[in-house]
Amino acid sequence: MFLNECIENSIDIDYPAFEDDALAVEVLSLMQEGHLESLPVLHEGKITAIVTLQDLLSAKEERSIETLPLVEMRLAKADSIGLHEHLFDAFSRIRTFPGSVVPVSEKDGSYLGCIRKMIFYEKTAEVFHLGEEGMTLELDIPSAGLKLSEIISILEKNDATVLSFGTYHAPGMVVTFRVQTHDFYRLVNNLEKYGYSIRYSSKFIQEKDEDLREKALEFIRLMDM
Numbered sequence: 001m002f003l004n005e006c007i008e009n010s011i012d013i014d015y016p017a018f019e020d021d022a023l024a025v026e027v028l029s030l031m032q033e034g035h036l037e038s039l040p041v042l043h044e045g046k047i048t049a050i051v052t053l054q055d056l057l058s059a060k061e062e063r064s065i066e067t068l069p070l071v072e073m074r075l076a077k078a079d080s081i082g083l084h085e086h087l088f089d090a091f092s093r094i095r096t097f098p099g100s101v102v103p104v105s106e107k108d109g110s111y112l113g114c115i116r117k118m119i120f121y122e123k124t125a126e127v128f129h130l131g132e133e134g135m136t137l138e139l140d141i142p143s144a145g146l147k148l149s150e151i152i153s154i155l156e157k158n159d160a161t162v163l164s165f166g167t168y169h170a171p172g173m174v175v176t177f178r179v180q181t182h183d184f185y186r187l188v189n190n191l192e193k194y195g196y197s198i199r200y201s202s203k204f205i206q207e208k209d210e211d212l213r214e215k216a217l218e219f220i221r222l223m224d225m
Helices: 024-034 053-062 087-091 117-127 148-157 184-193 207-224
Strands: 038-043 046-052 101-105 111-116 135-141 161-169 173-180 197-201
Touching: 024 038, 024 053, 038 111, 046 053, 046 101, 087 117, 101 117, 111 117, 135 148, 135 184, 148 161, 148 173, 148 184, 184 197
Parallel strands: none
Antiparallel strands: 038 046, 101 111, 135 173, 135 197, 161 173
């Protein structure tokens, strides 16, 4: 998913930004009035740094900032996220930007505006189907014997649709699936029969319906005999 496909409509083109010759005292005033954590600093229309409220307050404690331009504040160099980038490639860099927004640019580096970090998290959750439409299934898999195609085949044979999956080490190989199925209990039960170690699975039925759950499980066990 390219960023221009998922966040373009969420870019705040009116979010304040300053050229690096702007006076620090003016930027500080605007940030305090607008309750802003950070602002992009531009040089000829392209991102060169990000100034934070703390940067300005610290500078004010050390010297007069009445005539101090941003370019003389020794701000850490900063980049931007390009609309041409893929969501996953950009994701790891989001946390490097101070504050709650990320500057966005065209492919040539021209500044476009800012976007809230939360938008990136929401879009990533959407791609991996982390909403209510899916259920979570996590398996312990021997690293040497990991064959995702076999596991996915078993899931599909049990009328489950694989929405997304991921792997991590803890300490062996763990694979986590988001799935859709009309019979989650039967899916989990069959995987256990195939010898897979279920590390975690979403609840089948809410605890308040425990009696109904037990009756349903007993019926399924009888059907499997």
